[in-house]
Amino acid sequence: MHLFIEQLLNGLAMGAIYALVTLGLALVYGILRILHVAHAAVYTVGAYAGLYLFGATGSLLLAALGSMVLCAALGVAIERFVYFPLLKYPPYVPLIGSIAVMLAIEELCRLIAGPYIQTFPARLPFPDIHLGPVTVSSTLTAVYGVTAAVLFLLWYITSRTELGLAMRAASQDMPMADAVGINSHFVITVTFIIGSAIAAVAGILVGIYYNQVYPTMGTVPAYKTLAIIVVGGLGSVPGAVIAALLLGMAETLLIGYAQIPLPRDALAFIAMIGVLMWRAEGLLGSK
Amino acid sequence: MSAYVITIATLIAIYAIVACGLNIIVGYAGQISLGHAAFFGIGAYTAALFATKAELSFWYALPCVLIISGLVGLLLGLPSLRVRHDFLAITTIGINFIVEAMFLYIPFFGGALGIGGIPRITLFGLPLKGIGFFWLCTGFLSLSVAACWWFTRCWAGLACFALREEEEAAAGLGISPVRFKLLAFVAGTAMAGLGGALYAHYMRFISATDFSFPVSITLLSMVVVGGMGTLWGPVLGTLILSALPELFRPLVDYRILFTTTLLLLMIRFQPGGLLGETGFIRSRVAVRSRRGRP
Amino acid sequence: MTEALLKLEGLSKHFGGLKAVDGVNLQVRPGEILGLLGPNGAGKTVCFNLISGVYPPTAGQVRLSGRRIDGFTPHRIAQMGIGRTFQIVKPFASLTVLENVLAACGITRYPSLTRIWTPWRSKMDREMAMAVLERVGLADLAHRKAGLLPLGNLRRLEIARALVVGQKLLLLDESFSGLRHEEIQRLESVIRRIREDGITVLLIEHNMRVAMGLSDRVAVLDHGRKIAEGPPEAVQNNDEVIEAYLGRKGRGHAA
Numbered sequence: 001m002h003l004f005i006e007q008l009l010n011g012l013a014m015g016a017i018y019a020l021v022t023l024g025l026a027l028v029y030g031i032l033r034i035l036h037v038a039h040a041a042v043y044t045v046g047a048y049a050g051l052y053l054f055g056a057t058g059s060l061l062l063a064a065l066g067s068m069v070l071c072a073a074l075g076v077a078i079e080r081f082v083y084f085p086l087l088k089y090p091p092y093v094p095l096i097g098s099i100a101v102m103l104a105i106e107e108l109c110r111l112i113a114g115p116y117i118q119t120f121p122a123r124l125p126f127p128d129i130h131l132g133p134v135t136v137s138s139t140l141t142a143v144y145g146v147t148a149a150v151l152f153l154l155w156y157i158t159s160r161t162e163l164g165l166a167m168r169a170a171s172q173d174m175p176m177a178d179a180v181g182i183n184s185h186f187v188i189t190v191t192f193i194i195g196s197a198i199a200a201v202a203g204i205l206v207g208i209y210y211n212q213v214y215p216t217m218g219t220v221p222a223y224k225t226l227a228i229i230v231v232g233g234l235g236s237v238p239g240a241v242i243a244a245l246l247l248g249m250a251e252t253l254l255i256g257y258a259q260i261p262l263p264r265d266a267l268a269f270i271a272m273i274g275v276l277m278w279r280a281e282g283l284l285g286s287k
Numbered sequence: 288m289s290a291y292v293i294t295i296a297t298l299i300a301i302y303a304i305v306a307c308g309l310n311i312i313v314g315y316a317g318q319i320s321l322g323h324a325a326f327f328g329i330g331a332y333t334a335a336l337f338a339t340k341a342e343l344s345f346w347y348a349l350p351c352v353l354i355i356s357g358l359v360g361l362l363l364g365l366p367s368l369r370v371r372h373d374f375l376a377i378t379t380i381g382i383n384f385i386v387e388a389m390f391l392y393i394p395f396f397g398g399a400l401g402i403g404g405i406p407r408i409t410l411f412g413l414p415l416k417g418i419g420f421f422w423l424c425t426g427f428l429s430l431s432v433a434a435c436w437w438f439t440r441c442w443a444g445l446a447c448f449a450l451r452e453e454e455e456a457a458a459g460l461g462i463s464p465v466r467f468k469l470l471a472f473v474a475g476t477a478m479a480g481l482g483g484a485l486y487a488h489y490m491r492f493i494s495a496t497d498f499s500f501p502v503s504i505t506l507l508s509m510v511v512v513g514g515m516g517t518l519w520g521p522v523l524g525t526l527i528l529s530a531l532p533e534l535f536r537p538l539v540d541y542r543i544l545f546t547t548t549l550l551l552l553m554i555r556f557q558p559g560g561l562l563g564e565t566g567f568i569r570s571r572v573a574v575r576s577r578r579g580r581p
Numbered sequence: 582m583t584e585a586l587l588k589l590e591g592l593s594k595h596f597g598g599l600k601a602v603d604g605v606n607l608q609v610r611p612g613e614i615l616g617l618l619g620p621n622g623a624g625k626t627v628c629f630n631l632i633s634g635v636y637p638p639t640a641g642q643v644r645l646s647g648r649r650i651d652g653f654t655p656h657r658i659a660q661m662g663i664g665r666t667f668q669i670v671k672p673f674a675s676l677t678v679l680e681n682v683l684a685a686c687g688i689t690r691y692p693s694l695t696r697i698w699t700p701w702r703s704k705m706d707r708e709m710a711m712a713v714l715e716r717v718g719l720a721d722l723a724h725r726k727a728g729l730l731p732l733g734n735l736r737r738l739e740i741a742r743a744l745v746v747g748q749k750l751l752l753l754d755e756s757f758s759g760l761r762h763e764e765i766q767r768l769e770s771v772i773r774r775i776r777e778d779g780i781t782v783l784l785i786e787h788n789m790r791v792a793m794g795l796s797d798r799v800a801v802l803d804h805g806r807k808i809a810e811g812p813p814e815a816v817q818n819n820d821e822v823i824e825a826y827l828g829r830k831g832r833g834h835a836a
Contacts (some may be wrong), residue, residue, distance in 0.1 A: 028459060055552060071317070086554075090319075091319070092313070092319055095505070096550070096554050097554045097555060100550040100554060103547040104548050111544065150527060173336050226377060266388060276374065440700045441700065445683065446687060447675050448675075448683045448684075449675065449676075453673055453674075455667070456667065459664070460656075460685045460746055461656050461691045462656055463656045463657075466655070467691075525593055
């Protein structure tokens with residue numbers, strides 16, 4: 001029983017991490033209807049930036065902040081240089097651009113930082129929580145805490161601020177939003193800033209959680225997050241979060257705990273195919 | 288010609304065939320396919336299995352390869368082409384992953400080790416290799432391009448063009464969207480299967496990773512860079528994207544970075560492709576011909 | 582009494598709680614021009630969509646020469662001889678004007694699995710397409726890319742395509758909207774010539790003068806129901822119609 005609870009907690013943490021990585025992708029898809037595959041590269045850069053800044057300053061907080069700023073800039077650069085000029089073309093054109101960017105950035109990481117796996121020996125300043133026989137380690141607490149904070153902030157911004165209202169309007173009908181005076185391009189830029197900053201945090205968390213940072217760490221997330229947004233419902237950010245949590249728990253419980261003989265990474269795609277066959281609009285998407 | 292150049296040229300010819308198939312789906316009919324490598328793989332595995340397990344000659348197996356690739360395209364295309372455009376991209380990615388997983392996990396397909404020991408293609412009893420095989424592939428490429436050319440000239444092609452531009456209006460002209468999208472899809476997957484069969488007999492060893500999602504993206508890039516919907520676009524695109532990594536070999540470590548950056552620049556500044564309407568080549572030709580007039 | 586070419590019997594289309602079309606009965610006689618009028622949101626385009634197969638009715642039937650066609654797919658209905666234009670023009674932008682019409686000429690080949698592999702640039706087909714372009718007055722623009730045309734010409738192109746398909750019935754959806762005065766006059770004569778060729782026309786039109794001038798008979802919809810039907814002059818002076826367009830106060834104001 002207590003093993004089950006441990007696995008449940010691990011699964012929840014896994015899901016939380018997936019949610020953090022997927023958020024940026026879901027936000028960008030919601031507003032631009034583009035599959036921002038390069039988001040996975042931003043996440044990788046976030047991990048590396050965090051690692052180096054931590055090494056240079058010794059402060060995890062500074063590292064996180066610096067990394068967020070760097071990734072936000074990177075995200076905006078990608079939007080300005082690749083997506084914005086290609087918006088009027090069919091969607092596979094920016095998609096190829098996105099994939100080219102992702103591969104190029106991965107290569108840059110490999111050339112600059114080296115192809116080997118580096119460790120991220122940081123101590124997350126969160127407490128261990130003891131709940132009876134089960135201990136929630138500081139890493140897990142950190143993951144839950146950070147994810148909850150990010151989700152709360154995102155919720156607050158989108159539903160309680162004017163900026164959030166503008167974001168929601170622009171993602172529903174951009175020409176209309178323009179017509180009522182919303183600066184859509186600004187909204188798009190902000191979306192990328194928020195999404196990329198979250199990716200940076202995700203990258204750092206993952207780096208510390210697994211104690212591994214390497215150039216191709218974004219490859220599997222690139223595909224998995226695509227599957228997650230389909231399952232959650234294309235265009236639905238809450239759907240993506242729920243799908244991410246469910247996937248994390250399913251991966252850990254079904255494969256880690258129940259030991260079902262399927263490759264772990266395949267679960268996301270099986271779920272995606274299931275969704276496409278039975279309920280194409282996903283969990284919370286609209287038809 | 289050195290053996291090295293022949294190798295590259297042969298691979299270019301093979302990939303160009305697969306790219307032509309993708310061009311029918313994406314360029315002529317305006318559909319998205321991000322999983323085309325799956326059908327490249329289906330053709331390869333079918334040919335490999337016929338050659339190794341059934342010990343059938345390539346020439347007898349070829350019609351089967353075409354039929355099977357087309358048939359699987361039909362089965363997978365039927366549900367896919369009915370979904371909304373947004374979903375089609377992800378559905379085709381899913382197809383790629385499922386097919387790759389099948390090759391990887393089902394023992395019949397050799398699992399992670401793939402299928403090896405595929406014999407060479409023989410013509411009149413002589414095994415084809417090196418330059419001989421290159422001419423065979425070029426021959427098939429010519430046939431493929433000719434087939435695409437015929438496609439653009441016949442009513443099926445015109446129907447696909449109309450469908451690509453305005454689906455609702457095309458339906459109003461008696462064009463059944465599902466039927467013609469499927470037609471294009473099947474034509475494209477069969478052509479990819481042909482390329483796959485040639486690939487199997489060339490490499491003589493295939494495994495699931497030869498047909499993974501990145502390969503689908505490479506194929507799509509080849510079509511887009513050359514010019515989607517044009518006749519020679521896929522061939523040109525394949526040539527450029529295959530030759531570049533080789534030309535950049537002296538850069539050793541920076542090779543992939545250069546290639547991907549170049550791809551990015553090309554898609555950013557020539558999204559219609561080099562042979563496309565606003566493409567580099569077309570506009571140069573237009574300028575020259577305008578100068579010739581009084 | 583000649584048999585109606587097109588019959589709408591108790592036709593209804595509900596979108597959730599909204600009754601876009603509610604129990605409409607209408608008959609279109611062969612060879613006539615019937616104007617389908619009504620204020621915005623009256624359900625006119627929904628009727629067209631029901632006739633041309635864009636979606637099936639919630640209730641009621643559509644009959645072409647007595648045969649039920651409701652629920653058929655758009656391409657099947659096109660193959661039965663009903664051609665239509667769209668409110669928002671949908672040209673095949675990267676094809677030339679001639680090629681746009683040629684695409685329509687293929688209607689006889691598209692259903693056949695063998696004939697779709699024959700070439701489309703044959704002399705016979707090109708001549709047929711050019712003849713249609715002559716009828717709508719676009720012959721000299723035959724080789725221009727459709728995407729470059731101004732709206733007036735695009736509307737004529739839509740009609741040209743619909744003409745090829747609509748051997749029995751032509752559905753014209755606001756073909757005059759957004760046109761300049763001379764273009765309107767030209768289009769009016771095109772449609773009159775079409776009627777002279779014996780083709781039946783059902784048209785939706787907001788331009789009252791055009792609609793009343795062209796139509797032999799007129800039917801008016803409001804909130805999904807038919808509120809009037811008859812010759813233009815009679816309908817023009819119908820109280821309910823005036824109220825639908827101008828509101829209750831309009832009754833005193835209309836000429």
